[in-house]
Amino acid sequence: MGTTTVKQSKIVAVVTYCVALICLILGLFLPYNFENAVDTMLFSQLPAAVDALFKTELAAGEGFFHSAFTYTFPVKFFGLGENAIDFGAVLVLLYTLFTLGGIIALIPVFASKKESRTALKAASVIEILALLPLFVLVFVELEKLALGGFDSFVWIWGLWAAFGGTLLMLIVQCFAYKKGSGFIKFFLFLLSALAILLAVFPVTSIIPPLADLLDGKLGDIGLGLFGNEAGFTYLMVFFQTNFTEAFANMDALTIVMFIASIAAMVLVVLNAMLDMMGLGKLTSKALLICNIVRYALEVIAVAVMIVMSFVIENLTADAGLMLYVLAGIAFVQLVINIIRTCVYKPVKFAATETVVLSTKKEKKEKKEKNKPEKAKKEKPVKEEEPKAEVASETAAVAAAEKPAETDPLVYNVGPIYNGPTDEFINKLTNEEKIEFAKVFLERRTGNLPTIPNYEVGGNNSKFFASIFIYYGRIRGLVSDGLMNKFYEQGNIMN
Secondary structure (H helix, E strand, C coil): CCCCEECCCCHHHHHHHHHHHHHHHHHHHCCCCHHHCCCCCHHHHHHHHHHHHHCCCCCCCCCHHHCCCCCCCEECHHHCCCCCEEHHHHHHHHHHHHHHHHHHCHHHHHHCCCCCCHHHHHHHHHHHHHHHHHHHHHHHHHHHHHHHCCCCCCCCHHHHHHHHHHHHHHHHHHHHHHHHHHHHHHHHHHHHHHHHHHHHCCHHHHCHHHHHHHCCCCCCCCCCCECCECCHHHHHHHHHCCHHHHHCCCCHHHHHHHHHHHHHHHHHHHHHHHHHHHCCCCCCHHHHHHHHHHHHHHHHHHHHHHHHHHHCCCCCCCECHHHHHHHHHHHHHHHHHHHHHHCCCCCEECCHHHHHHCHHHHHHHHHHHHCCHHHHHCCCCCCCHHHHHHHHHHHHHHHHCCCCCCCCCCCCCCCCCCCCCCHHHHCCCHHHHHHHHHHHHCCCCCCCCCCCCCCCCCCCHHHHHHHHHCHHHHHHHCCHHHHHHHHHHHHHHC
């Protein structure tokens, strides 16, 4: 959604990033079985993860780095190939690599200037990168919970601490820096998370009280997508099924249902991951359009599933409650993003980075001020008539301040500025107001096509930013006093 000018401070980014990094490191060292702490510590299983992926023997023997790998998740993509890839090992090694990168990223986070957005950008990138493999690992753990139930489930506390803590810090940053847009991003992610919990996994296993609450109240309607069937089985089919062989035994309508079901479940998980990533990204028109496309595809896939449930006669079960819940969630997300796109306005930040970039120019100007007046006069003047006109007007204004030497024919009484005014113009002296009006409001002097028009009483952050960007062109057109007021306004906006 559109926002007004936003001032950035790195304090929240630094604090939340440090907490997130602690959670990521904790995930590597926190065991899930304290009676056998060393072997159940993810850090001690890293050599075994490398062995599982590259068929090496780093974990052979006994000791700290010889623990068995417990996060194994073999996948044979699309049922092709003879050997399955240990996808769990890939995810664990990526998570470890991104955590190491997060430690290195502390340098730009702490070294960045207070007004710069570098700290927030670095923190968001590392948090998102680390959350991606953690998201899939947590998804696999939830699958084990759905299959085995709470009685036999082993909570891997390090994994949940790393994922939950980092995600929470990303959400805090989203609220702190994106305000209303951050709330909408969080709401969209919350809907996507609910879609996974309610439709992808069997709700009776993930949320047992819900099954008791609805027991006997839905008639023949099940609590899954079709009957009590959950959607994660279609994800397993997507990764491990040879579609050529599977389609050979299906009729056309069943193939459509099969493809729509797989596409819907893949989109549900993919949209949840993208919504999670969106918590750390600025909203743009392109991203909003992409959001509309991916949610529209999900709505279409779910709609096809619903239609096919009525068209295909030999289905083992009719459409369940969670299929309609999933359709509602996807439709609400689509409508929200359509509205966001229609009312979107770019986020405007105070021109802090531009002012920082102009520091060298400010120092150069200060040196020029300290030079003797004679040395300044000896510099050749290359500006043509517009600059000369402003110089003469500035000299006349300066002469008006000297009562004994003032020419009675020039500003004898002194011109009074009676033009439009706002908060910035009110800070100027009468002479500076006249000068500002001639140069920037009336644009009587100088060639300023690259400088945006100053809107009295409006948002002029781009105007003040352009003053410093085109400093060399502006400096010869204004007096020292007016330029100092520009500097003061730039510091206030920062």
